[in-house]
Amino acid sequence: xxxxxxxxxxxxxxxxxxxxxxxxxxxxxxxxxxxxxxxxxxxxxxxxxxxxxxxxxxxxxxxxxxxxxxxxxxxxxxxxxxxxxxxxxxxxxxxxxxxxxxxxxxxxxxxxxxxxxxxxxxxxxxxxxxxxxxxxxxxxxxx
Numbered sequence: 001x002x003x004x005x006x007x008x009x010x011x012x013x014x015x016x017x018x019x020x021x022x023x024x025x026x027x028x029x030x031x032x033x034x035x036x037x038x039x040x041x042x043x044x045x046x047x048x049x050x051x052x053x054x055x056x057x058x059x060x061x062x063x064x065x066x067x068x069x070x071x072x073x074x075x076x077x078x079x080x081x082x083x084x085x086x087x088x089x090x091x092x093x094x095x096x097x098x099x100x101x102x103x104x105x106x107x108x109x110x111x112x113x114x115x116x117x118x119x120x121x122x123x124x125x126x127x128x129x130x131x132x133x134x135x136x137x138x139x140x141x142x143x
Contacts, residue, residue: 019124020071021138027127030135031067031097032088035074038120039085039103041141042078043111048086050102058097063127066097067137071120074101075141078117082106118142 018041022034039045056073060066077083085103106113123140130136 017121017123017140017142019138019140021136023134023136025134026092027063027129027135027137028090028092030127030137031070031092032090032099034067034071034137034139035085035088035090035101038071038074038117038141041117041143042113042115043084045086047111048084049104050087051104052083053100053102054081054083054085056097056099056101059095060097061095063137064125066092066095067127067139068120068122068125070097070099071139071141075117075119077101084111084113115143 020034020037020041022030022032022037024030024033036045039048054077058066058069058073060069074085082105083103084106085101087102088099090097090099119142121140121142125139127137
């Protein structure tokens with residue numbers, strides 16, 4: 001094939017989404033750690049200072065839907081307030097989640113955001129108690 005007639009593009013498989021997983025001794029801790037994992041998709045959570053808090057309250061029929069809504073509530077707060085969060089205080093009572101997300105406004109120079117999370121998905125959505133009694137909360141987020 002002559003150089004001028006060679007194709008200069010190609011297709012290749014690419015997996016654009018990212019799974020987030022939180023583990024904890026309690027379900028609330030697993031939800032909090034899943035939220036930290038969500039922040040870690042965007043930036044190093046250690047680079048985010050806990051300067052302000054946002055209250056988040058949700059109620060859903062099952063833990064999986066509650067996790068899905070929890071992560072999407074965080075994505076909403078990040079997008080609408082221009083914040084990143086480093087720490088999450090989560091309280092779960094039955095079907096109700098009450099939480100405080102602690103963070104600060106995005107500082108592009110310091111946080112170097114890698115991607116924007118569009119939202120949590122139902123893909124890989126799982127909330128379960130492990131054999132050792134600990135909890136795991138996970139799903140795939142769209143980036």
